[in-house]
Amino acid sequence: MKSVLSIQSHVVHGYVGGRAAIFPLQSQGWEVDNINTVHFSNHTGYGHFTGTSLACKELDSILDQLINNLDIEYSAVITGYIPNAKLIACISRYILQIKQRNTPLEKPLYLFDPVMGDNDYMYVDKSCVEEYRNLIKLRIADIITPNQFELQLLSGIKISCRNSLKEALDKIHKEYGVPYIVVTSVDSKIVDGSESRNNSNSNSNSNSNSNKNIYCIISVKPQADKLQQEEEKGNETKLAMFQIPQIESYFTGVGDLFSALLLDKFVANNHLENKPFQRLSRAVNQVLTIMKWTLKLTYELGMDQARKTHCGEVKCNNTISNGTSNGNGHIEDEEIVGKMNDANTMKHFELKIIQARKYYDYDGEGEFKEMNVEF
Template sequence: MKRVLSIQSHVVHGYVGGKSAIFPLQSQGWDVDYINSVHFSNHTGYGSFVGNKLTTMDLNLILDQLINKMQIKYNAILSGYIPNSDLISCLGSYIKELKTRDPEIFYLLDPVMGDNDYLYVDKSCIEEYKKLMIEKIVNLITPNQFEVELITGIKIIDKTTLKEAISKLHKEFNIPLVVISSIKSGILNNDDSFISCILSVNNEIKYYNIPIINSYFTGVGDLFSALLLDKWFLNSNITDNLQRLSKSINQVLTIMNKTLNLTHKMGLELASKEGLNGDVKNLQGKINDGKTMKYFELKVIQSKEFFSYSDDGEFEELSLD
């Protein structure tokens, strides 16, 4: 059985972090060892929450027990939301040790730091992620556009600056496989009903345009990264890394599209059933608005049948000229 060590946020109610990632991986045959970087009542999109964060001492004790004392073998490592630089540094030192013992361990780093020009971790995390990446222990990175800009210091406004940022991730930060989970409309297309997902291997860049669903969903990036890890291993028979990554991305985007459409449909149905006032058919989840957010929690359990998708994908692969 494939085994992955996952380090992400945890919420009691809702679906972000590990709640978005663990079940999909388990449903596809992964044995998931997971560490909660935070333990919150609910995600922050509700506007209020309670809970606590993992201490560096506790993380060190847990990793030392798993890696040095129990000597557990992992096929992959997946990391997402980590709230401060000390935790990132601690994790990085153990991953470096693991990769020294077994260079075949695949590390997928989702450097969760913010979105839409809003930083929701300590600013020191930016520099710590840079240090971690330079160590040549990361195989695949899945930031969004804002996170790429934070890491590279390059504001992405067009194709040229996008290429510059991707090249910097490859060359300066030693990332073999780059996936930018979302690029705003207007950069690669002029249709504001689409965003784009980018992938690059050795600066050969492909992308997919994805239709926007008019609502705010949380946990999407966490589910995306977990599914991508699974599909990367599923497609291990493909020897060309660009083809392997492209097929994996297309499969993931297909699953995500099905999951988000189901989430949106079920959210509107629930709002209608509860007799929500107003135009229910145009209801949108809004950040920091618990009254609307509750309807659009990812339907991770209900989407179980989608996670095993293994066809080529339903999106058109495009090349960046």
């Protein structure tokens, strides 16, 4: 039986945190024990929300009961949004205890999603950065799934080009002993080099096309104690990337769903245990494929709902277009998009977690091309 301890946020309405992760995992046969780090009415993208955060004393009591009194053993642990450093420190202690247990069962897999911010904006207290570094110093994380900004925060390295990206990845591998890194979103400017080139020397057309994509980077360096002999033969860190076309709307909970699916698919690909890079690559490709289908479904159903609710009067997100009118003052379909801090549009584009149920079973090779990362 597959069992996972999930520690992340909870909302009453919408699909982020545990609400985006629990059902997909359960649909794949996982027993999920979930601890809510926050209990909010809705996610913060609506602009207004109410609710409370879990107190450190309460978290300690819950984990102590599960781990020490009930002696529950988990196949995996997954952590997401944790709002403050005290909670992170408490969670770290118990995960270390879980990993160090003397048990005949295989040690649980820990997928660590360092939810801190995006696009140079932090939505946790700054003290969380140092506490997350303390967590990975314990060498308990097997897979981490930061975005570009979060990788930069963890590594302390400003990511401005491919070389600095590799430097940040190497630091996480070598100093913190993390074998599997999945950078969920990397700006196309980092990958194509335009971030470090003089704008006057760049081709505007190619940049325009490139900026419609983001990249998912995977990096694998199995732990030294498992691969000492191969290391002596010149085994190096292996990297690859996947190009992902952007859907120009604002979705929340995407990272939470991604991490949950990655945990499931990584475990499902355990027949590739002796081929760690191939195992992660295949799992990530499967997840990206499911995410593509899920976001497409979310967008289509959201558009339908918005049209029926607002009769086309929903304001547009300026990142899509300036919009056009059909001559009768009716807003065209492409203008109906989810927009940050706009509850009127945001509510239509909550991830369609339940409706996407049929996708979670996918076990094919994936629709994305694995590409080399050259330096």
